[in-house]
Amino acid sequence: MMTDLPQIQAVEGACEACLQGKQHKKPFPSGTSWRAKAVLELIHTDVCGPMRTPSHEQNKYFILFIDDYSRMTWVYFMREKSEVFKVFKKFKNLVEKQSGRSIKVLRSDRGKEYNNSEFDKFCEEEGIEHQTTISYNPQQNGVSERKNRTVMEMARSMLQEKHLPKVFWAEAVYTAVYLPNRDTSATTTRRRNRPSRNGKESQQAPGSPRRPPPSEEIEEETPPRKTKLLSDIYETCNFIMLEPENFETAVKHKVWVQAMEEEIKMIEKNNTWELTDRPKDKEVIGVKWIYKTKLNADGSIQKHKARLVAKGYSQLPGIDYTETFAPVARLDTIRALIAIAANKKWKIYQMDVKSAFLNGYIDEEIYVEQPQGFIAKGSEEKILRLKKALYGLKQAP
Structure with a gap:
């Protein structure tokens, strides 16, 4: 049993602090005193x-x-x-x-x-x-x-x-x-x-399905409630964004060729790989091109991006990689940093590192095939040994 505790006296009557802390605004009446009886009233x-x-x-x-x-x-x-x-x-x-x-x-x-x-x-x-x-x-x-x-x-x-x-x-x-x-x-x-919106009998809303033409024949089955027709396209969306699914399609377009050249240039500048002979006791991982069109907020094209990725699904655990993790800061930490900076009136600078995950060296010995369209002349049988990670690998989350 606890001893030497202070004796708490019960408060008599209403607690003024509780009344002030728990009071709320009176509910607003849900009904209305007057409704119009005619149009435009x-x-x-x-x-x-x-x-x-x-x-x-x-x-x-x-x-x-x-x-x-x-x-x-x-x-x-x-x-x-x-x-x-x-x-x-x-x-x-x-x-x-x-x-x-x-x-x-x-x-x-x-x-x-x-x-x-x-x-x-x-x-x-x-x-x-x-x-x-x-x-x-x-x-x-x-x-x-x-x-x-x-x-x-x-x-x-x-x-x-x-x-x-x-x-x-x-x-x-x-x-x-x-x-x-x-x-x-x-x-x-x-x-x-009701009065007409602009004097016209009817208006076609953007994206709404058009009414089917009248027919004298009685349909045996109920038509579907929603169908996809060419007339169902928004008049403001008069184009479709097509992205190549493979290298053979992309190489026919100049913008995608330039995008692939920029990607290879960035990889070589980063000293990501080196050309070497094909090993006999090592598995060689394939690579492929991924194409993506990046858009601005208004829907206009920002850039065409081609990314070379490794087929990381073929990597063997314990041989090609051991542990995988993404060193990302917690959101609570970022919020705390912003709160402290706001309180101290500090400036916060933000930066973006291109291919951030690809700047770290890898410890494992990993080999990949030469990418399509950029095979070294006279060294077609050789492969690439990675010094740094490529997207798609287990080492590059």
């Missing part, structure tokens, strides 16, 4: 951005306009937030002429792009009631906030599914807005009275 709007990667047209923002009654959504892309007023006038002119109705109420947050004298004066002259939310209360503009989230989730999913560069985010956002606008579910039948 209430328009929700919000700006999303900036995006890290500009679009093809150098846009970094997009703005949504959502009709409260029909849930019809319009999207416009902008380079700066200051374009909101110009875009709103363009949107107002479009929907009012197409529908024959007038916008009565506009609901937005209190951002400077909405809350300024020019915007307020225009709304007053046009008879539009401009409702703004309370600062730091995005729940009051919940329709726009939730729509932004839905659109961005759909856009990210489409880019991920098709492995498209981030520069295509605007096309993905447009498609994410276009598709729900054409929803024909029972809960959205009232959208039939």
